[in-house]
Amino acid sequence: MxxxxxxxxxxxxxxxxxxxxxxxxxxxxxxxxxxxxxxxxxxxxxxxxxxxxxxxxxxxxxxxxxxxxxxxxxxxxxxxxxxxAQNVMSGTLRLGVAETIVHTWLSRLMEYMHEAYPALMVEIQVDTTPALKSLLTSHQIDLAFLMGPVDEPRVDNIHLCRYPLAWLASPQLKLGREPIPLKRLGQWPVLTYSSITEPHRAVRRMLVEAGVATPRMYGSSALSVIVRMAMDGIGTAAIAPVFLGRELAQGELRQLDVRAPDLPPLSFTASWMQGPDSHVARTIAQAAQVIARDHAGEGASEMVASPPAR
DNA sequence: TACACCAAGAGACTGTCAAC
DNA sequence: GTTGACAGTCTCTTGGTGTA
CATH class of the missing domain: 1.10.10.10 (Winged helix-like DNA-binding domain superfamily/Winged helix DNA-binding domain)
Known part of the structure; x- marks a missing residue:
């Protein structure tokens, strides 16, 4: 035999x-x-x-x-x-990401995936959180890094990181160094995330509560647009400055001291649909959690995944 | 003495079938 | 689709033989 x-x-x-x-x-x-x-x-x-x-x-x-x-x-x-081995994952992972992630630690995650899972292909789609939620629940993407969690049946979420929002403006606006009442910012358009996002709604509520009856808000799903317009002095920006180190260091933008309650932070989660083929999404989400928390300086005590080698 | 082969018996394994 | 019983098959070990 x-x-x-x-x-x-x-x-x-x-x-x-x-x-x-x-x-x-x-x-x-x-x-x-x-x-x-x-x-x-x-x-x-x-x-x-x-x-x-x-x-x-x-x-x-x-x-x-x-x-x-x-x-x-x-x-x-x-x-x-x-x-x-765990590193035998192959096929294609359809990954949807919010743009803030692209400008912070996505490259580091891709570098890690390239080394740890060389047979795994990745298709990246950058979009707003509402659009990513829709893509996820309709199974058009496998994993989403978005402002979550996604409260839908059969969706698993893990917290990734939290980035504070801040008020930013170009020196061209000549706002001075002293604390600024929030109501005064209503003189200029406020540049922030797309109108269908929670940060946009939160900023609008704060402005209304501060006495700005009809805030002029320019929403955009593209961070590069918001930053460009802010640097050109079109208005003030309410975004997470985590990726604006160069612009702040060179004085093209500066963070404002606004007399107002703190803006709500951006809380990102990794979300994926439960299922027999969700192993890849879960594994990558856990790796992303480690990298994101390391990038955000949130520590590792609550991590559910082993940290990547680097 | 050291090596491989043969035969017999015991236990483990496998496939089938019925019951659930 | 799963589980348990059963029969047939397979594989192993032990004990012995043959050969150089």
Whole structure:
């Protein structure tokens, strides 16, 4: 019979030069080894060893088939390792991300994925949180990094990171260094996230409560648009400045000291649909959690995943 | 003495089928 | 689709034999 055990026996008899040595190696008796070889020879229809009183030696066919046996055993080892390893993920992960993530730690996550899961392809879609929610629940993306959580049936969420919102403006607006009443900011358009997002609504509520009856708000789903307009002095911006280190350092934008309650922070989650094929999304989400918290300086005490090697 | 092979019996394994 | 019983098959070990 041609089975893997008999092939392994063949390999060790050939490697160790005898039935008895192979029996010791494989924790079996010599007759059992003899029977396995006989069974394999019968199954293959060829003689693998020449037996004589001085011992055994491979036949020409035995020499030829030994390399096949080695390859089959190596494949078994490879399969066992693949079954044990987590880094055998393959296929395509459709990833939806909010733009703030793109400008903060997404590259680091992609670098990690490239090294840890080289067979995994990634399609990235950048969009607003409402759009990402819709894509996720309609199974058009597998994993979303968005302002969550997503309160839908069969959606799993894990917290990624939290970034504070801040008021920013160009020096062109000549707002001075002293604390500014929130109502005064109502003189200029407020540049912030898209009107269908929660931060946009929160900023509008604060302005109304501060006495700005009809706030002029320019919402955009593109952060680059908000930043460009703010730097050009079009208005003040209410966004997370986490990715604006260069603009702030060079004085193209500055953070305002506004006399007002704190803006609500942006809280990002990784969200994915539950299902038998959600392992990839869950694994990448956990890696993202580690990277995001490290980037945001939130510490590792609540992490559910082992930190990536870097 | 050392090696491989053979025969017999015991235990483990596998496939099938019925019951749920 | 799962579980348990059962029969047939397979594989192992032990004990013995043959050969150089």
């Amino acid at each position: 041609i089975d893997l055990r008999n092939i392994e026996t063949f390999f060790w008899v050939a490697r160790l030069g005898g039935f008895r040595a192979a029996a010791e190696k494989l924790n079996a008796t010599q007759p059992a080894i003899s029977q396995r070889i006989a069974s394999l020879e019968s199954g293959l229809g060829v003689r693998l060893f020449e037996r004589d009183a001085r011992g055994i030696k491979l036949t020409a066919k035995g020499h030829e088939l030994l390399s096949h046996a080695e390859r089959m055993l190596q494949m078994r080892t490879d399969m066992q390792q693949a079954a044990r």
